[in-house]
Amino acid sequence: MRNLPVKGPLLFLIMVFVPFFLSIFYVNLLTEIFILGVFALSLNILVGQTGMVSLGHAAFFGAGAYAAGLAAIHVSTNTFLSIAAGLLAAFLLAVIIGLFSTKANGFYFLMLTLACSQIVYSIIYQWRTVTGGSNGLTGIAPIDLGANIVLSNQVWVYYFILVVFTIVLFLINRFLHSPLGSVLIGIRENEERMKSIGYNTALYKNISFIIAGTLGGLSGSLYVIFNGFISPAEVYWTASGSVLIMVLIGGAGTLWGPVIGAAFIVILETLISSYMENWMMIIGAVFIIFVIFAPDGMVGIFNALKKFFVQPKKLEVDADEPIIKPIKQETKMDG
Amino acid sequence: MSTLLLQLINGFSYGFLLFIITCGITIVFGILGVLNLAHGSFYLLGSYLGYSLIMKAGLPFWAALAAVPLIIAVLGYMLETIILRPTYKLGHLSQVLLTFGLAYIFHDLFAILWGKNMLVVDPPPALNMSIQLAGYSVPAYRIALIVIGLAIAIFLWFFQEKTKWGAVIRAGLSDKEMAAGLGVNIHLVFTFVFVLGSLFAGVGGVIGSPILGAFPGMEFQILILSLVVLVVGGLGSVSGTLIASLLVGFVETFSRYLVPELSLIITFALMAVVLVVRPQGLIGRRV
Numbered sequence: 001m002r003n004l005p006v007k008g009p010l011l012f013l014i015m016v017f018v019p020f021f022l023s024i025f026y027v028n029l030l031t032e033i034f035i036l037g038v039f040a041l042s043l044n045i046l047v048g049q050t051g052m053v054s055l056g057h058a059a060f061f062g063a064g065a066y067a068a069g070l071a072a073i074h075v076s077t078n079t080f081l082s083i084a085a086g087l088l089a090a091f092l093l094a095v096i097i098g099l100f101s102t103k104a105n106g107f108y109f110l111m112l113t114l115a116c117s118q119i120v121y122s123i124i125y126q127w128r129t130v131t132g133g134s135n136g137l138t139g140i141a142p143i144d145l146g147a148n149i150v151l152s153n154q155v156w157v158y159y160f161i162l163v164v165f166t167i168v169l170f171l172i173n174r175f176l177h178s179p180l181g182s183v184l185i186g187i188r189e190n191e192e193r194m195k196s197i198g199y200n201t202a203l204y205k206n207i208s209f210i211i212a213g214t215l216g217g218l219s220g221s222l223y224v225i226f227n228g229f230i231s232p233a234e235v236y237w238t239a240s241g242s243v244l245i246m247v248l249i250g251g252a253g254t255l256w257g258p259v260i261g262a263a264f265i266v267i268l269e270t271l272i273s274s275y276m277e278n279w280m281m282i283i284g285a286v287f288i289i290f291v292i293f294a295p296d297g298m299v300g301i302f303n304a305l306k307k308f309f310v311q312p313k314k315l316e317v318d319a320d321e322p323i324i325k326p327i328k329q330e331t332k333m334d335g
Numbered sequence: 336m337s338t339l340l341l342q343l344i345n346g347f348s349y350g351f352l353l354f355i356i357t358c359g360i361t362i363v364f365g366i367l368g369v370l371n372l373a374h375g376s377f378y379l380l381g382s383y384l385g386y387s388l389i390m391k392a393g394l395p396f397w398a399a400l401a402a403v404p405l406i407i408a409v410l411g412y413m414l415e416t417i418i419l420r421p422t423y424k425l426g427h428l429s430q431v432l433l434t435f436g437l438a439y440i441f442h443d444l445f446a447i448l449w450g451k452n453m454l455v456v457d458p459p460p461a462l463n464m465s466i467q468l469a470g471y472s473v474p475a476y477r478i479a480l481i482v483i484g485l486a487i488a489i490f491l492w493f494f495q496e497k498t499k500w501g502a503v504i505r506a507g508l509s510d511k512e513m514a515a516g517l518g519v520n521i522h523l524v525f526t527f528v529f530v531l532g533s534l535f536a537g538v539g540g541v542i543g544s545p546i547l548g549a550f551p552g553m554e555f556q557i558l559i560l561s562l563v564v565l566v567v568g569g570l571g572s573v574s575g576t577l578i579a580s581l582l583v584g585f586v587e588t589f590s591r592y593l594v595p596e597l598s599l600i601i602t603f604a605l606m607a608v609v610l611v612v613r614p615q616g617l618i619g620r621r622v
Binding site for chain 2: 053100103104107108110111112114115116118119122123126237238241244245248278279280281283284285287288291292295
């Protein structure tokens with residue numbers, strides 16, 4: 001990652017200038033991509049890095065979004081406060097769910113997270129007096145940074161979320177290469193061996209779960225700030241499914257994969273839904289094609305192409321590549 | 336007393352319905368190692384096809400009950416041979432994700448073909464009445480459901496424990512590689528088991544539709560309930576699945592009757608408790 005310090009700020013600058021060239025529609029689209037990118041990045045910590053495939057990540061998104069929305073409505077319109085509320089709610093939820101679900105392995109983990117997220121969904125759905133039930137939560141104030149700075153313009157919202165997204169991306173990049181990140185990769189590759197080396201893998205799995213859940217809550221609170229609205233549909237397990245699809249289509253275990261996957265799904269959804277309402281079908285088909293023909297996702301395709309075209313400089317390219325290879329799926333999923 | 340008896344019957348019939356739906360996903364997961372996330376879609380397709388045959392085409396209920404599972408079984412055969420078989424080398428997780436993608440596709444196909452309204456199928460005329468039981472009137476269809484479920488349970492138990500094919504399946508359950516090494520064509524067993532699972536999903540779809548109806552998104556509810564039963568019961572035994580189905584059926588029915596707001600939560604809490612206390616299920620081998 002030697003050249004990242006150049007590429008990253010350049011990309012950031014391009015994104016800063018985007019609103020000067022594109023219409024508000026595309027700016028909103030980009031904002032949504034950033035928010036769901038954070039969501040996908042958070043799931044990637046679990047799926048890509050620790051090798052625990054969760055099908056209930058929308059619970060944290062929902063907890064963060066509802067907590068942030070409720071804080072904005074009832075307590076204060078200050079955005080930092082609502083984000084803090086969202087993070088706290090998602091953190092607490094992740095602690096509780098993590099205690100149960102990280103005890104299970106493989107498909108049992110998948111089922112347990114699914115069940116827990118459905119519990120969260122039904123709580124949100126049935127607790128009408130607080131969450132508004134199926135009508136959702138409306139009337140959430142625009143971004144208020146305190147000291148009378150209110151960002152009601154969509155472009156300012158874009159900038160705010162761009163900054164948060166950049167910080168998250170930077171932190172996750174550091175996290176991927178941190179010692180803790182390496183321990184998680186070790187758990188993904190061979191949990192038994194990590195155990196015998198002397199790592200308390202249960203604890204590390206819990207930590208990974210909590211980090212992922214809290215970040216998911218962050219993306220939920222960003223979403224509710226951007227949208228001004230949240231409904232139980234965002235907490236349903238199809239939402240968990242689509243974020244899993246984003247991670248896997250983009251490339252699990254890589255830094256940019258989840259973001260690319262989120263961008264791909266959001267753009268595809270926008271494109272298809274302007275022609276027909278059955279976008280789930282198309283996404284399902286695209287997903288199947290990816291699972292069969294490109295299990296490493298778009299980043300995998302990109303890397304293969306890079307290797308193909310930059311054959312002579314192979315050694316250098318390999319040295320630049322992070323140690324993180326896409327998830328090996330056979331290890332823990334043998335039912 | 337009357338409501339208690341009625342809820343008891345409801346719990347029993349719901350439990351047996353769950354058993355019919357779930358035995359497919361359990362046996363497929365046990366042998367193929369693939370958690371078929373499209374199982375709920377198979378169930379719902381059975382319901383929708385049953386609706387078309389019974390309510391639209393006017394066929395008698397029993398004819399639909401015979402025809403629809405066969406259609407679903409053929410579909411299951413096609414899916415296993417076309418999509419699952421070439422992908423065994425990708426690993427189980429990829430295959431589960433494949434079935435997940437299939438569930439997405441089915442979801443929209445159903446919306447296109449059958450619309451978004453709730454469809455209700457009439458029970459067969461012979462059973463569309465009440466039976467006097469201990470002085471209380473009980474819907475006959477519920478009793479029939481219990482009888483059918485019991486018959487299927489006995490058939491499956493007999494099949495798995497007493498026949499040669501059942502022995503092969505049990506061998507596959509406990510060690511696929513060893514079974515293959517001993518000359519069992521394990522891929523044929525995989526296909527057969529998947530077809531059998533689809534068949535039972537179809538049966539469940541038809542006989543469940545007069546009670547549960549059919550509506551978009553239902554496949555996910557059914558799938559999640561099946562997963563709960565799968566976890567509670569454990570893998571690889573008919574009796575475990577049966578007990579778990581009845582337990583979940585009772586818990587769901589009674590919690591819906593007593594504390595309707597918390598019914599879903601109670602069901603999932605049951606699953607969470609079982610997973611933490613006995614990860615291998617109430618009856619089942621350790622995985």
